[in-house]
Amino acid sequence: MIIDAAERLVAQGGTSAANAREIAAAIGYTPGTIYNHFANLDDLIRHVTARTVDGLTAALSSAHESDPVRQLHAMADAYIAFTTKNHRLWAAAFEPLPKASATREAWYRATLERPLALLQDALKPLDPGASEEERRVAALSTWGALHGVVTLVEGDGRIGRLDAAPAPEMVHFLIDCVVAGLAARRKAARRGRTP
Amino acid sequence: MIIDAAERLVAQGGTSAANAREIAAAIGYTPGTIYNHFANLDDLIRHVTARTVDGLTAALSSAHESDPVRQLHAMADAYIAFTTKNHRLWAAAFEPLPKASATREAWYRATLERPLALLQDALKPLDPGASEEERRVAALSTWGALHGVVTLVEGDGRIGRLDAAPAPEMVHFLIDCVVAGLAARRKAARRGRTP
DNA sequence: CGATAAATTGAACATCGTTCAATAGTGGAG
DNA sequence: CTCCACTATTGAACGATGTTCAATTTATCG
Secondary structure (H helix, E strand, O other): OHHHHHHHHHHHHOHHHOOHHHHHHHHOOOHHHHHHHOOOHHHHHHHHHHHHHHHHHHHHHOOOOOOHHHHHHHHHHHHHHHHHHOHHHHHHHOOOOOOOOOOOOHHHHHHHHHHHHHHHHHHHHHOOOOOHHHHHHHHHHHHHHHHHHHHHHHOOOOOOOOOOOOHHHHHHHHHHHHHHHHHHHHHHHHHHHOO | OHHHHHHHHHHHHOHHHOOHHHHHHHOOOOHHHHOOOOOOHHHHHHHHHHHHHHHHHHHHHOOOOOOHHHHHHHHHHHHHHHHHHOHHHHHHHOOOOOOOOOOOOHHHHHHHHHHHHHHHHHHHHHOOOOOHHHHHHHHHHHHHHHHHHHHHHHOOOOOOOOOOOOHHHHHHHHHHHHHHHHHHHHHHHHHHHOO
16 A cells, blocks of 8 residues: 555656655555555665566566567567656666665565566577576666666656657667677677587 | 865765765855855756766777777777766766756757767768768667666666676677677668669 | 945755654454 | 553654855955
8 A cells, every 4th residue: 555655656756756744645644654664765665666677577578479589679669668658667766776775685686587587588589509697698788778778868867868869769779789799699609610 | 166076975975975065064165155156956966967977978088999899899898987987976967856957058968969979970980871860879879778788787776786797798798789780780771772 | 445246154944754652543361 | 341462553853955045244346
């Protein structure tokens, strides 16, 4: 219930709108109550973020294409659609925290791994010879690339929101680049094996 | 002088450490003085960010390689070196602002365009047939990709700081992907022209 | 020197996260 | 039903923060 209210407030007005007093008012309680259920506000917002990441995982899961390359593009489209639709929630997930939250609970880290695993699976047909570690790096890089583009184009930061930047076009360009890069790597590996 | 102090404080402890009273104390003045020179703290931090971006521009400018591909990799290295060395300042540049700073002054936008132009120039030899607009999209995408990787690996956000992620390796992988992607695009264009 | 302009002050206000003794509510045992 | 242990909730408080502004100090120049 508290998480519901906090999620709604973050989605509407960002983390600054999700302050203790507003959340409490939204559910008909007082600020003190929140601290009986969460260590502090960051803890609460982290639960909201976990939900957001789960939403992204679901969005990525709904992309189904037979061709591996089309599958990647579909996932990129789903990614952009999700982050633009929930861009306040998404921004909250990447807000720098005043004090780096030292302890990262296992359930939270598992949540973060889930969308990464989807991407890693989607990359598998494109680079069958690669090791698991190589594929993880490729998946992380690809996720980072998508994330960076969305941040630059739609971010609310002091740098973000560069105008006239077509996010979908940029993301598809990068996906094509990753596909080409993996193909080149595979070709290089074949050449190394049978010279 | 105020900007100097604010920059030092942000570099040490992030934007939360650069509050009005600390900045004032650092220069031997009182909080009120700051508001005679800047509209508000965000305005001040934006000036700090502009300096940071100028620093990145300088860092990217110092990369000089004859081979275009090596040039890109050198710039990526310079990018990573800069953002890790100044990662508090860099994080401040991408902090989501409570209220989206509506008016973006011309001088500030010019500052943001400078590193992008460097990247755009470096991409030119790799895709000579492309239009200026295509190259801008490619440069923006590449910048976004680098930015996203660094954010994921070194970010202090609720998602960032995924462990065991080697940023340099990821960035070089992405650069190779962009190179391969541009080569593929060039090849496709040639095929289209002389079938 | 004296008057006008500019810069600086310091106290105040509102808002925020957070704490905690006091209070209200709940669910069984006798 | 009564009482008691326990839990949940409260609301007032504290400290820190961004910001304002009349009063005061400092600088400038005729």
